[in-house]
Amino acid sequence: MPNNISDIIEQYLKRILEESDVGVVEIQRSELAELFNCVPSQINYVISTRFTTDHGYVVESKRGGGGYIRIREIKLDPEHTLLTLLRNWPSELSQATSEALIERLMRESWLTKREAVMLENMLRREVVNVDLPLRDRLRSRLLYTAVQVIATYDNEDH
Amino acid sequence: MPNNISDIIEQYLKRILEESDVGVVEIQRSELAELFNCVPSQINYVISTRFTTDHGYVVESKRGGGGYIRIREIKLDPEHTLLTLLRNWPSELSQATSEALIERLMRESWLTKREAVMLENMLRREVVNVDLPLRDRLRSRLLYTAVQVIATYDNEDH
DNA sequence: TTGACTTTGACTTATCTTGACCATATTATA
């Protein structure tokens, strides 16, 4: 069915991702581009259109010698709790709302008690003390990033 | 996974450091360079990017005949580590410095791996995306708060 | 023929590698 390079690269990456049973794939942009005879930035296009958090992936990368692009799958529970949460993430978060969210995540065992306390304190307005509405946007990005991490990294302590 | 010589040399040195249970490793620059087939100054690069005081290491060296480079891992007094750290907290923190600090706290078991990854990601400039120098001040406050929590909240790991 | 999606490439940023030249300590020699 795939009739363009982007679709082909997408399928390729998803196949590799399935074969790696840890849900992580690491590639070199230029290498992959060469494999599919396209310009390197095409890889960025594929990633930014098909491997977003909406799609259930988190991407990291490093430039320079020995650089890479790493794609991780978001871990799914039956309810797709974290994926759903990330998909509908609000662009602004008040302190009260973020605290409620953190409490909920802790109740559902996504966060340890200590992580929850840490996040709650970090997101207090005295700490994130920039002017509104920037503050609420910043708080949103911070917690979003934290949730992204718990969605992709296993916590060996629990 | 390390795809470049610098990472490999870093891992090598850290392994040697662990094996030597006094937390000290002494090398000869040219010898090490030869071992990894690189120019001697590459060793300096590795040290200056991965074994700084922020990372929790002290490096001494001597030139001339019988010269050496000695890397010492500095473990702070377990009783007062975090309090001392908090007392001398810098008002601004770059991304590189905060990453070094987080890595160090993890090495000394003050942070779990997941907490460390979470904090590192939250403190990235793309996330804390306000203009400098505000960004570095904000990063400082955020990490300060996190460390404060792990200092007061003695979790099950300690 | 318009609009969404894809492809391309010029330019930017980040990180690592290399080498020429510099500084300092030890050892040999006058």
Place this chain on the structure above:
DNA sequence: TATAATATGGTCAAGATAAGTCAAAGTCAA
């Protein structure tokens, strides 16, 4: 003992490597 030779390590800037951004151009279906 002074000085020269040798043996190390240090600095820094240029070059190499690799990913990111963005906008212009191309494609294709409705």
